[in-house]
Amino acid sequence: MSVYQVKDGVKNLIKPGEKLITTHCCYCGMQCGMHIRVNEKSGKVVGVEPRYDWPVTNGKMCPKGVTAYQTIDHKERIKTPLIKKNGQFVEATWKEALDLIEENYKRLQREHGKDALSVFGGVSMTNEKCYLVGKYARAVLGTRYIDYNGRFCMSSAAGGFMKTFGIDRGSTLPWPELEHTDCFFMAGTNTAECHPTSIQWLWKAKDKGAKLIVADPREVPTARVADVHLDLKPGTDSALANGMMHLLIKEGYVDEAYVAERCNNYEELKDSVRKYTPKYTSEITGVAEEKIIKAAHIFGQSPKSVVMFARGVEQQTKGVDNVALYSSMALLRGQVGKFASGVATFTGQGNGQGGREHGQKADALPGYRKINDPEAVKYISGVWGINPSEMPKEGVSAYEMFDEIQRGKIRAMHVICSNPAVSAPNTEYIWDGFKKLDFMVVSDFFLSETAEFADVVLPATSWAEDEGTTTNLEGRVIRIRKVVEPIGESKPDWEIFKMIAERMGKGHLFPYNNAREIFEEFRIASKGGKADYYGITWERIEKEDGVFWPCPSEDHPGTPTMFKEKFGTPDGKANLAVVKWQEPGEIPTPEYPHILTTGRVVFHYLSGSQTRRVDFLMEQCPLPYVEMHPELASQYNLLNGDKVKLTTKRSHMELEVRLTKAIRKDTIFVPYHWGKELAVNQLTNPALDPTSRMPEFKVCSVKIEKI
Numbered sequence: 001m002s003v004y005q006v007k008d009g010v011k012n013l014i015k016p017g018e019k020l021i022t023t024h025c026c027y028c029g030m031q032c033g034m035h036i037r038v039n040e041k042s043g044k045v046v047g048v049e050p051r052y053d054w055p056v057t058n059g060k061m062c063p064k065g066v067t068a069y070q071t072i073d074h075k076e077r078i079k080t081p082l083i084k085k086n087g088q089f090v091e092a093t094w095k096e097a098l099d100l101i102e103e104n105y106k107r108l109q110r111e112h113g114k115d116a117l118s119v120f121g122g123v124s125m126t127n128e129k130c131y132l133v134g135k136y137a138r139a140v141l142g143t144r145y146i147d148y149n150g151r152f153c154m155s156s157a158a159g160g161f162m163k164t165f166g167i168d169r170g171s172t173l174p175w176p177e178l179e180h181t182d183c184f185f186m187a188g189t190n191t192a193e194c195h196p197t198s199i200q201w202l203w204k205a206k207d208k209g210a211k212l213i214v215a216d217p218r219e220v221p222t223a224r225v226a227d228v229h230l231d232l233k234p235g236t237d238s239a240l241a242n243g244m245m246h247l248l249i250k251e252g253y254v255d256e257a258y259v260a261e262r263c264n265n266y267e268e269l270k271d272s273v274r275k276y277t278p279k280y281t282s283e284i285t286g287v288a289e290e291k292i293i294k295a296a297h298i299f300g301q302s303p304k305s306v307v308m309f310a311r312g313v314e315q316q317t318k319g320v321d322n323v324a325l326y327s328s329m330a331l332l333r334g335q336v337g338k339f340a341s342g343v344a345t346f347t348g349q350g351n352g353q354g355g356r357e358h359g360q361k362a363d364a365l366p367g368y369r370k371i372n373d374p375e376a377v378k379y380i381s382g383v384w385g386i387n388p389s390e391m392p393k394e395g396v397s398a399y400e401m402f403d404e405i406q407r408g409k410i411r412a413m414h415v416i417c418s419n420p421a422v423s424a425p426n427t428e429y430i431w432d433g434f435k436k437l438d439f440m441v442v443s444d445f446f447l448s449e450t451a452e453f454a455d456v457v458l459p460a461t462s463w464a465e466d467e468g469t470t471t472n473l474e475g476r477v478i479r480i481r482k483v484v485e486p487i488g489e490s491k492p493d494w495e496i497f498k499m500i501a502e503r504m505g506k507g508h509l510f511p512y513n514n515a516r517e518i519f520e521e522f523r524i525a526s527k528g529g530k531a532d533y534y535g536i537t538w539e540r541i542e543k544e545d546g547v548f549w550p551c552p553s554e555d556h557p558g559t560p561t562m563f564k565e566k567f568g569t570p571d572g573k574a575n576l577a578v579v580k581w582q583e584p585g586e587i588p589t590p591e592y593p594h595i596l597t598t599g600r601v602v603f604h605y606l607s608g609s610q611t612r613r614v615d616f617l618m619e620q621c622p623l624p625y626v627e628m629h630p631e632l633a634s635q636y637n638l639l640n641g642d643k644v645k646l647t648t649k650r651s652h653m654e655l656e657v658r659l660t661k662a663i664r665k666d667t668i669f670v671p672y673h674w675g676k677e678l679a680v681n682q683l684t685n686p687a688l689d690p691t692s693r694m695p696e697f698k699v700c701s702v703k704i705e706k707i
């Protein structure tokens with residue numbers, strides 16, 4: 001971390017013989033501002049300095065961010081293409097790798113049709129690359145089968161926002177305004193560990209007297225300092241939100257004028273929440289009645305409040321409902337579209353916002369257009385230079401692609417920037433799917449658990465070896481800068497798409513020489529869509545500390561606050577959610593009597609493919625474990641450090657017990673950042689939300705046995 005003073009700005013951070021390159025952290029949606037220190041002589045990265053003048057993160061970074069630079073020049077980086085021969089990877093030239101890809105793709109297309117190929121994308125890439133993943137799948141391979149890891153991440157938030165507000169922008173307000181918020185209602189977000197640098201806004205607000213309500217089955221760090229901790233049973237958020245709204249209405253906390261003018265369904269909502277008395281809500285959620293009542297009074301009396309949530313409420317089979325219901329709490333209070341108040345989901349991955357707007361999703365085209373909308377198909381076909389009749393139809397969601405592998409429909413998969421062998425639910429099914437494929441390609445810069453299954457591994461560049469843009473969790477489009485030259489023979493993902501396009505006879509569709517040219521095309525592709533980037537230029541981003549979409553023209557200021565006058569729905573009104581609580585996909589049974597939930601720790605990122613390669617982070621957290629309340633542990637005679645076998649309907653695994661009182665007595669928690677026999681996703685339930693197709697990572701039923 002920095003030992004330098006801020007007062008002289010950037011100059012003071014530069015050491016003789018070094019230069020600083022200003023960019024953003026590669027990991028979470030906070031996209032913390034940072035400078036990478038590069039030795040001018042060797043061109044090598046030697047360290048990092050937080051960026052104090054970045055308005056969203058103000059010089060704060062977390063343990064992952066300050067060590068991220070160590071992955072750039074890491075000894076395990078893949079430096080050449082790899083081809084599997086007799087079960088072993090051997091180094092190959094680009095020509096050999098591309099020959100093999102061309103031969104197999106063309107053969108499979110000939111024998112089984114274009115839908116035999118598939119693409120599994122990811123959103124740790126820049127907007128420019130994410131945009132091209134969709135174009136590569138649809139215009140080059142001609143397949144309907146494309147989806148991406150955001151299906152496991154942001155799809156329920158997206159679905160809930162679309163339903164409620166008509167536009168899915170993760171935050172309705174810019175983060176620095178949070179300093180002036182009077183009340184934070186935070187559900188299913190472990191903010192201190194997962195978006196650590198946003199905590200500063202909470203502290204600043206708390207110093208001014210802001211109140212904090214936390215809804216989480218675990219006493220996460222924010223819950224420890226909360227005014228009320230609603231320690232709900234996993235899978236009961238919709239009951240809690242309905243119970244809160246019951247009280248807001250009963251106690252007269254509704255902003256009646258706002259609701260009458262700007263919202264639909266108020267009468268239906270009143271009917272629907274009538275039975276969610278504190279008593280009934282408490283019976284379902286397991287939260288004490290007094291706590292629910294206290295939370296409703298605090299929330300109802302706060303002039304400026306935000307409702308914030310994350311995967312805890314979204315990664316459920318009722319994830320879309322949960323998002324719509326929690327958002328409706330803010331609408332009842334008239335909070336959306338105003339200063340220092342509103343609704344926000346903590347977007348997960350670095351480009352989790354941008355990456356979900358540009359057409360990596362089975363049903364989406366760039367600019368948040370729909371692939372089943374003929375006008376959208378016509379427009380995007382025009383931008384791409386293809387005939388609208390060539391545009392493939394809607395495909396299926398990420399997990400459901402593995403069903404298509406089992407059915408023999410999908411024969412080949414190109415996984416780009418994701419590690420589903422660790423991160424998808426019910427991993428044994430995923431592993432089996434990979435083995436069944438006739439041909440598999442992975443683009444990554446490390447040999448991930450997924451890459452191990454591939455026939456060909458293509459060395460992509462890391463986040464520091466190419467430039468472009470990302471969109472942070474506020475909806476602010478920002479610049480990622482190139483820090484060093486690509487290592488070995490690695491190439492940016494867009495160049496890889498271009499080379500494959502040329503081999504498939506579609507080189508004319510990928511005429512780009514650099515990321516900037518892609519951005520210019522993408523501006524036009526997004527123009528007129530819900531996520532309109534047309535008015536955003538790289539120069540503006542630089543000058544204005546990022547630009548918020550929608551931004552339809554170069555003289556438009558961008559949109560830091562959403563929905564000031566109207567919502568994105570056809571009638572301009574928000575839709576209050578009228579939904580009853582329903583049970584999660586699995587409820588405890590005598591055979592599987594407890595609830596398993598999964599999530600994160602501060603030291604690791606997602607599948608761990610990057611952070612498990614950083615010594616400092618591994619020293620802090622080398623292995624997964626299971627968090628358990630001492631009372632539950634005593635039922636099984638378990639002490640801290642004992643080994644247990646966990647079994648669900650899918651599979652079983654062994655883990656070390658970590659006793660803590662900071663979790664419900666009926667629930668256990670396992671972090672998911674490890675692979676193979678250490679992957680908790682061997683156990684998780686692949687039941688999907690009916691609209692978002694998001695798997696229920698957060699709730700399943702489990703058996704505990706002492707070993």
Ligand SMILES: Nc1nc2c(c(=O)[nH]1)N[C@H]1C(S)=C(S)[C@@H](COP(=O)(O)OP(=O)(O)OC[C@H]3O[C@@H](n4cnc5c(=O)[nH]c(N)nc54)[C@H](O)[C@@H]3O)O[C@H]1N2
Binds near residue numbers: 191193215234
């Ligand atoms: N350190 C770290 N930070 C990260 C990441 C990482 O891997 N590591 N990943 C990034 C990404 S992609 C994402 S998506 C975000 C995720 O950020 P978060 O969603 O904050 O993280 P999780 O740990 O998945 O889950 C959050 C909380 O949900 C709670 N929870 C479980 N079940 C329920 C339930 O039924 N209801 C409610 N209300 N809460 C429940 C868990 O106890 C947990 O504390 O983090 C981003 N930041």
Ligand SMILES: Nc1nc2c(c(=O)[nH]1)N[C@H]1C(S)=C(S)[C@@H](COP(=O)(O)OP(=O)(O)OC[C@H]3O[C@@H](n4cnc5c(=O)[nH]c(N)nc54)[C@H](O)[C@@H]3O)O[C@H]1N2
Binds near residue numbers: 124311443493598
């Ligand atoms: N049990 C459980 N499972 C979960 C979750 C949970 O809470 N519980 N959360 C889910 C969520 S929210 C998410 S986001 C997913 C994420 O899961 P994954 O998609 O598996 O996420 P990563 O580990 O980031 O995998 C990205 C891979 O791409 C590589 N990579 C990074 N940048 C680039 C690039 O620019 N180009 C290329 N080609 N490769 C790159 C990295 O080295 C890494 O191997 O996991 C989901 N799985």
Ligand code: SF4
Binds near residue numbers: 195197
């Ligand atoms: S909070 Fe997120 S973006 Fe910031 S340093 Fe940590 S991982 Fe990187």
Ligand SMILES: [Mo]
Binds near residue numbers: 152153154348349
């Ligand atoms: Mo995520």
